[in-house]
Amino acid sequence: MLAAVQSSTPRARAPPCARHLENRHLRVLIIEDEEKTSSYLLRGLTELGYTADTASNGTDGLHYAMEFDYDAIVLDLMLPGMDGYAVLENLRRHKNTPVIMLSARGAVDDRVKGLRKGADDYLPKPFSFTELVARLQVQTRRRNENLEATVLQVDDLVIDLLARKATRGGQRLDLTAKEFSLLCLLARHQGEILSKLMIAEQVWDMNFDSDVNVVEVAIKRLRTKVDAPYPAKLLHTVRGMGYVLEARDDAPQAEVA
Numbered sequence: 001m002l003a004a005v006q007s008s009t010p011r012a013r014a015p016p017c018a019r020h021l022e023n024r025h026l027r028v029l030i031i032e033d034e035e036k037t038s039s040y041l042l043r044g045l046t047e048l049g050y051t052a053d054t055a056s057n058g059t060d061g062l063h064y065a066m067e068f069d070y071d072a073i074v075l076d077l078m079l080p081g082m083d084g085y086a087v088l089e090n091l092r093r094h095k096n097t098p099v100i101m102l103s104a105r106g107a108v109d110d111r112v113k114g115l116r117k118g119a120d121d122y123l124p125k126p127f128s129f130t131e132l133v134a135r136l137q138v139q140t141r142r143r144n145e146n147l148e149a150t151v152l153q154v155d156d157l158v159i160d161l162l163a164r165k166a167t168r169g170g171q172r173l174d175l176t177a178k179e180f181s182l183l184c185l186l187a188r189h190q191g192e193i194l195s196k197l198m199i200a201e202q203v204w205d206m207n208f209d210s211d212v213n214v215v216e217v218a219i220k221r222l223r224t225k226v227d228a229p230y231p232a233k234l235l236h237t238v239r240g241m242g243y244v245l246e247a248r249d250d251a252p253q254a255e256v257a
């Protein structure tokens with residue numbers, strides 16, 4: 001499946017917690033069925049130092065958007081099969097990745113519909129490449145403010161990335177290096193569901209056909225340290241989807257595996 005993604009450069013890998021110290025490549029997904037537009041964007045973004053993947057239909061695009069962690073998605077509205085609105089609607093149930101919608105229709109109604117469904121920006125076709133890049137920069141800057149933070153906080157859980165220590169309610173948590181990386185990744189994406197595959201890829205540097213049981217085991221261990229001693233649970237299992245770190249007012253017990 002992964003072979004269908006055209007990648008402009010090999011995926012840069014770094015421990016998630018080291019990323020804020022690097023000038024990392026921004027990773028963009030282009031979901032566009034018009035080959036000409038798609039390859040033009042791929043070439044242009046690559047020249048500017050972005051890492052870009054392309055998908056030529058909504059189903060593949062949604063799949064990549066869910067499985068991988070993009071800094072932004074350029075999403076065409078008119079796509080064969082699943083259209084841009086449907087992709088956006090599905091994506092927004094699970095992820096907050098910034099989305100810029102493209103559409104040949106410039107009508108106000110379409111624009112409003114796109115924004116209502118969770119698009120972060122909207123660009124009518126034909127668009128200027130420079131304008132698209134400017135808008136991408138706005139979206140990724142907003143996201144990078146979070147990526148560049150050196151202290152992450154979820155409820156009373158505080159993670160100091162520079163000191164590489166985590167505390168809950170002021171008490172130091174005794175974590176292994178992997179557990180710390182895993183916690184950082186979850187905290188950086190707090191409120192977003194992360195799939196086992198994505199966690200395996202980013203924390204263990206494993207590829208898509210690896211055994212993801214290692215993730216389940218690590219989550220279980222992390223939970224005994226981060227959640228078990230405390231009344232408010234932060235690390236939640238979403239069945240069939242993955243894991244999410246967030247403070248919930250009323251955590252349903254059924255979901256806390």
Ligand code: CA
Nearest residue numbers: 033076078079
């Ligand atoms: Ca199209």
